[in-house]
Amino acid sequence: MQATLSSIQDYLHSASTTILALLFLGVSLVWLCAGDSAWALSGHTAHRAIAGLSRSVPGGAALVSFSVGLTRFVVASRPETARELLTSNAFADRPIKDAARSLLFHRAMGFAPSGDYWRALRRISTTYLFSARRVAASASCRLAVGEGMLDQVAARGGDVVVMRRVLHGASLEHVMATVFGTRYDAASQDGVDLEAMVKEGYELLGMFNWGDHLPLLKWLDLQGVRKGCRRLVRRVDVYVRKIIEEHKHRRLGGGEGDLLAAGAGDFVDVLLGLEGEDKLAESDMVALLWEMIFRGTDTVAILLEWIMARMVLHPDIQAKAQAEIDALVGRGRTVTDADIGSLPYLQCIVKETLRMHPPGPLLSWARLAVHDAHVGGHLVTVGTTAMVNMWAIAHDPEIWPEPDAFRPERFAEEDVSVLGSDLRLAPFGAGRRICPGRALALATVHLWLAQLLHRFQWVPADACGVDLSERLNMSLEMEKPLLCKAKTRLRPVKY
């Protein structure tokens, strides 16, 4: 039976392009005739399409609603409706896509329903991975990874640098060190495997899967999403369990007994040390650990690539940031985590990039209405998928004068928090399900940016300059990888 089913699925998969094209055409026509906007979610700039839809109403609609297949969507495009939606208990769950379930993410924090299990995961990771103490404890690791990144750039000897490659490698190395306590070597077979798994996971989760909206298509799996996920999850399982086994072995070796009490040890040690109600099954541990690698890697690398694109595009802003760093740090030592609080202009650059290029323009992870609720005076019924168009809010000329101008100074004129209290700019979300990794992400982005600017001057790779075209996968990426050249400003200084 298993073999027959799989051969039917293989056959259907091979015929999928034609069938899918016909279904897509038919279904789209029905929706478009009914005035819906199925196209908006399948495009690579869905945030812009939905923003256009919202602005097409005189005065701009604070809440847009439409359907894709059997899924009803509402999208908040104003700070007030965004706040209502993100902070309401009615939207504390997330809709779980077929790919996310197949990749075991329903057992991780991001997609777990907001019950006891989710609360326990959130508490454990906030205490042992994301708290201010733990973020501070990983400062030396961040610094060392950042320096490794500078050495890689220096090794190019002024030749073209593919920023994405350098940033992605550093980000993965940092996550592996903080979560797994493991050294990630991009050149080793393990490193190559890990990089490939993260990339494949992003592609599968980022894909617009019609099966999520039409039950028949879900069963047929014509796009091969579920099949791809199952293949990937087997590899992930082997990879993560091997690391867990190594940690268990080390613990048995003695001397590791009280890692937690000592505040040492990595996140795997923490999970293995949990007792009583908090104790996790090993399969749940795999899901949670995989989620951390997965979420922690790309977001940081993508944001830094946008920031560096802006630095190359605006040499005056780059020079101003470098002058700020030089004035504080001088040229005789490296910049560290402790300096970041005294670099306000650098922080303004990060905020302005989060405003112009939020990694999650639709906040990436949608919410689900668990019961009927009112948002902006409109009834949103149970089962509706709710999103916030943070990109639209961050580009609204009524909120941000000259929204298309890259002007970090605007944050010096008015301090706006990006940590979820001010919905004019909430790139990490808000409410109970706000991004728990925001402090770690910001610490990393600030330090590495300071290191990159302190040591090098960044210029375009060629006369074509910088292409700011966007591509929305799971996150909003630069469509064309940033290519630039780095001119040494100062000799490397090591402690």
Ligand code: HEM
């Ligand atoms: C620039 C970097 C990052 C951005 C822009 C970002 C953004 C977001 C957003 C918008 C959400 C959804 C919030 C909501 O629904 O209100 C989220 C959730 C989440 N993020 Fe991040 N994130 C970043 C980095 C990280 C890092 C470094 C980690 C962990 C290593 C992480 C782990 C998570 C997790 C686990 C959730 C799900 C939380 C839950 O559902 O309870 N993120 N993130």
